[in-house]
Amino acid sequence: MNTLAVKDWLFRNSTILMLCVILLLFGAFFWWLNNPALEHLFIVTCITLIFVMGFQLFMGNSGILAWSYIGFVGIGAFVSAICSMTPQLKQMSVPIMYPWLQNIHMPLPLALLVGALFSALIAAIVVWPIMRLTGAVGVITHFALLIVINVLLVQWAQVTNGPRNFTVGMRPLVGFWTVLISALVIMVFVYFFKQSSLGLRLRASRDDRFSASTSGVNVVAVRYFAFIISCAIGAYGGGLMAHFIMDFTGHTFYMAEFFVILSMIVIGGPMSVSGVFFGLILVAAGRYGLRQFEPFMTGYGFNMTGTTEIILSILMILFLIWKPYGISGGKEFGLETIQGWLKPLKKGA
Amino acid sequence: MSQRILTVDNISVAYDAVKALNDFSLEVNKGELVTLCGVNGAGKSTALKTIAGVLKPTSGTIDFEGQIISGKSPEAIHKMGISLVPEGREIFPSLTVAENLRLGAFGRFKQSDFNADLEDMFTLFPILKERYRQAGGLLSGGEQQMLAIARGLISRPDLLMLDEPSLGLSPNMVDSIFNLIQSLKARGITILLVEQNVERALQIADRAYLLSTGHLVFAGDPKELEREMVTSVYLGQQQKEGARS
Amino acid sequence: MTLPVFLSFIVDTLGLGSQYALLALGLVVVYGIMGLVNFAYGEYIMVGCYVLYLIGLYANLPWPAAFALAIIAAALLGLLTEMIAFRPLRGRSLDALLVTSFAISVILQNVFLIGISPRYKSIPYPAFFDRRIDIFGVVTSLRSYIFIAVTLLLLIALTLLMKKTVLGMAMRAASENFVTARLMGVPANLVISSAFLISGLLAGVVAIFWTAKEGMVGPTSGVAPLLIAFIAVVIGGMHSLPGAVLGGYVYAFLTNALGLWLPPGLSPFREAFMFVLVILFLLLRPEGLIRGNYTEERVG
Numbered sequence: 001m002n003t004l005a006v007k008d009w010l011f012r013n014s015t016i017l018m019l020c021v022i023l024l025l026f027g028a029f030f031w032w033l034n035n036p037a038l039e040h041l042f043i044v045t046c047i048t049l050i051f052v053m054g055f056q057l058f059m060g061n062s063g064i065l066a067w068s069y070i071g072f073v074g075i076g077a078f079v080s081a082i083c084s085m086t087p088q089l090k091q092m093s094v095p096i097m098y099p100w101l102q103n104i105h106m107p108l109p110l111a112l113l114v115g116a117l118f119s120a121l122i123a124a125i126v127v128w129p130i131m132r133l134t135g136a137v138g139v140i141t142h143f144a145l146l147i148v149i150n151v152l153l154v155q156w157a158q159v160t161n162g163p164r165n166f167t168v169g170m171r172p173l174v175g176f177w178t179v180l181i182s183a184l185v186i187m188v189f190v191y192f193f194k195q196s197s198l199g200l201r202l203r204a205s206r207d208d209r210f211s212a213s214t215s216g217v218n219v220v221a222v223r224y225f226a227f228i229i230s231c232a233i234g235a236y237g238g239g240l241m242a243h244f245i246m247d248f249t250g251h252t253f254y255m256a257e258f259f260v261i262l263s264m265i266v267i268g269g270p271m272s273v274s275g276v277f278f279g280l281i282l283v284a285a286g287r288y289g290l291r292q293f294e295p296f297m298t299g300y301g302f303n304m305t306g307t308t309e310i311i312l313s314i315l316m317i318l319f320l321i322w323k324p325y326g327i328s329g330g331k332e333f334g335l336e337t338i339q340g341w342l343k344p345l346k347k348g349a
Numbered sequence: 350m351s352q353r354i355l356t357v358d359n360i361s362v363a364y365d366a367v368k369a370l371n372d373f374s375l376e377v378n379k380g381e382l383v384t385l386c387g388v389n390g391a392g393k394s395t396a397l398k399t400i401a402g403v404l405k406p407t408s409g410t411i412d413f414e415g416q417i418i419s420g421k422s423p424e425a426i427h428k429m430g431i432s433l434v435p436e437g438r439e440i441f442p443s444l445t446v447a448e449n450l451r452l453g454a455f456g457r458f459k460q461s462d463f464n465a466d467l468e469d470m471f472t473l474f475p476i477l478k479e480r481y482r483q484a485g486g487l488l489s490g491g492e493q494q495m496l497a498i499a500r501g502l503i504s505r506p507d508l509l510m511l512d513e514p515s516l517g518l519s520p521n522m523v524d525s526i527f528n529l530i531q532s533l534k535a536r537g538i539t540i541l542l543v544e545q546n547v548e549r550a551l552q553i554a555d556r557a558y559l560l561s562t563g564h565l566v567f568a569g570d571p572k573e574l575e576r577e578m579v580t581s582v583y584l585g586q587q588q589k590e591g592a593r594s
Numbered sequence: 595m596t597l598p599v600f601l602s603f604i605v606d607t608l609g610l611g612s613q614y615a616l617l618a619l620g621l622v623v624v625y626g627i628m629g630l631v632n633f634a635y636g637e638y639i640m641v642g643c644y645v646l647y648l649i650g651l652y653a654n655l656p657w658p659a660a661f662a663l664a665i666i667a668a669a670l671l672g673l674l675t676e677m678i679a680f681r682p683l684r685g686r687s688l689d690a691l692l693v694t695s696f697a698i699s700v701i702l703q704n705v706f707l708i709g710i711s712p713r714y715k716s717i718p719y720p721a722f723f724d725r726r727i728d729i730f731g732v733v734t735s736l737r738s739y740i741f742i743a744v745t746l747l748l749l750i751a752l753t754l755l756m757k758k759t760v761l762g763m764a765m766r767a768a769s770e771n772f773v774t775a776r777l778m779g780v781p782a783n784l785v786i787s788s789a790f791l792i793s794g795l796l797a798g799v800v801a802i803f804w805t806a807k808e809g810m811v812g813p814t815s816g817v818a819p820l821l822i823a824f825i826a827v828v829i830g831g832m833h834s835l836p837g838a839v840l841g842g843y844v845y846a847f848l849t850n851a852l853g854l855w856l857p858p859g860l861s862p863f864r865e866a867f868m869f870v871l872v873i874l875f876l877l878l879r880p881e882g883l884i885r886g887n888y889t890e891e892r893v894g
Contacts, residue, residue, distance in 0.1 A: 063689075065692065129877045135688055136625065137832070139688075139692060140824060140872070141872075141873055141877070143824070144824070144828075144873050144876070145869075145873060147866070148873070151862075151865050151866035151869070152863070155862040155863055262696070266693060306704035306705075306707045307708065309700050309701075309703075309704045310700075310705065310708075313700045313701045314697075316694075317679055317694050320683060320690045320693060321682045324687075324690060401777055402776075403773055403776075403777070422776070422781075422782070423776040423777050424776050424780060424782065427776075427779035432777075439774040441770045441771060441774070441775075442770065443770060444767060448767075451760060452760075452775070452778050455778050455779045455780050456779040504779065
């Protein structure tokens, strides 16, 4: 084996290796802490990482703000939960469910997969014409689609238990390592997607739609397939979330969750996988820190639920004004970045 | 000699990372008709847009009547007395001729001044009086160009910049536009003219500049440029372009 | 359906449509000039409602004064959001403006959630809104007639502003070609601020209508009107002020008609139906019922 080629490959892809090491170190650290509350935080953050990565795959490469994404995450959550629950459990949890739905039952890994594929299928059926639209019309269409999905998830009582809680079970069915490994694999996938032929064509369509199509890129088709993949990833994450938090409604996967994902992407810089990763860590840590602060303020007579959202919103606006490409500046962090930091030091010495 | 009113000093302009103008300099004296020539994509429109404030230079300065205007907003520059008649006419199609003209005088709210100027425009462009209440979008190409020029003139600019005024017009119309430009010059209006129709432009200009892919390659007497055009290689290209339009 | 019932249906629809027309107009007046779909627009209405609530709670003002204050508050909020958040982003991508408006919406919602209460509060409003009026057997509430009359007056005033004043001309010119308008000396800030001011004013009037109809306000009160404005605007045409007005009336008709004829089992899905309609409209007729100057997007 040519060691030089391996070295070169490692150098070029130092970004993703670094991200994996960081994620694993975080994982090991939280595992070692062995604190249930912090473990819960870590798992939810890892699932959010899957949401964010799935969203970055489409938005970061195509430049299109697809609000409907979070709706497809919700579809994945419900479908996988319905598939994995036993008929008896469903009888108890959602008595009015259609009988044929109640009778479906399969092992959890398969259910997660079915959730992802079903959501991707719905996306495949619905979104083709939407991929033609850009600008404000595209945004409103995605937004309208999100509302349609949300109304269905919140009102279709025979499937989702309507506005009432949908209860999957008593204890979380997915654990620490399942979620961590899933997040790791998906992050690696999203990173290499950016360099893949489809990813390259998608990025070409973002930079210049017209010259991309004149050089043979079918812009609509490229966006279409990328969005389906993006939805499948998000829906898989939705399934994990459903089997971890165990109680949810259609509103769990709506504006509030989308806002969190968006803030991570904006602060990290949407075009960079590593940027989005660090954006997630910053926002997750910041949110956790602020949440600790909230009861403290409440103790002094303030009702501070919502402060976190306000601070996050202000941060987002400040980033959009002063650092429109986020902390990453649109580039990937890697060995080259570190070399860039070290250069002035060496000169000084 | 006459008084200098516009000095463009070594400006560079870039779209994203692509440089459209490199160290470009140009001067206009009061009462002069200066033409800026070059093929498509040479950077002529970029130069005018930068002077008008639509684009910001990355380096260099623009001085107008003793004040630095580079970096100012288009509306502020217009107020100081520079009026650009943009390429493609860009009249407001759903606004009437009257409203288009009224907007041209936006900076001056005095209705009496406006009415006097309006009469003046009607003598220059009688057709606009006939079409006064029609929507701008319903005019023919030549009429739209006249409206665009009238809209640029009505604010009584110290410097009128015309970007490709003959583009896409019939030969007859091209003639009358060039006649018009000459009569504006005769009125003492300072004009900076960008044209692809190089021969015609050189015939009426006092001084000429030639741009090629963002670089200034000639500045001086239009007659000299005309003579060079016959012999020089890159100007063969110019002539072809000129013949086409 | 008897004639009086039909006529009262018409009056109700026109009343509701008047409210929706103003809603849509407030969204489109900004969109036409900046290309921005302002997600914070609903919160202007919410703030108008909260002002009415607070006045009812702490100050015993006469109705006209309370209404005027609510309208002024919403208009100022529109102006403030433009100056603080949108102005520094001028010329940036559409998405940057959009995400910013979304963030502003989240901020405003949470400010009132913290400052007042997460719960909905009932707002006092004059009883005459609810008075039943009987005109030749056509029984409707006075509210509908007030909505229709006020909207008519506002539309006339707005038309005069847009057609007869130089500012109105400048705004119409800017919505056709922003750069050229600036080349004519039209200040970008003046035009955009005016658009936000008008948007806020209309939101303030809608807040009063909304109060008279719903009687409640909460931190998420802005969401429903925003969605209505979206639908109306898409139906009528995003690039034309008359289109927005027409879209408002059409949407009101569809809402009332669906309310009458949709089987009760499906009524929770009414909103989904409306948004499927929106998607179809955007796909098949993206320019809406009234075309306006429909071209590529641009950002001031």
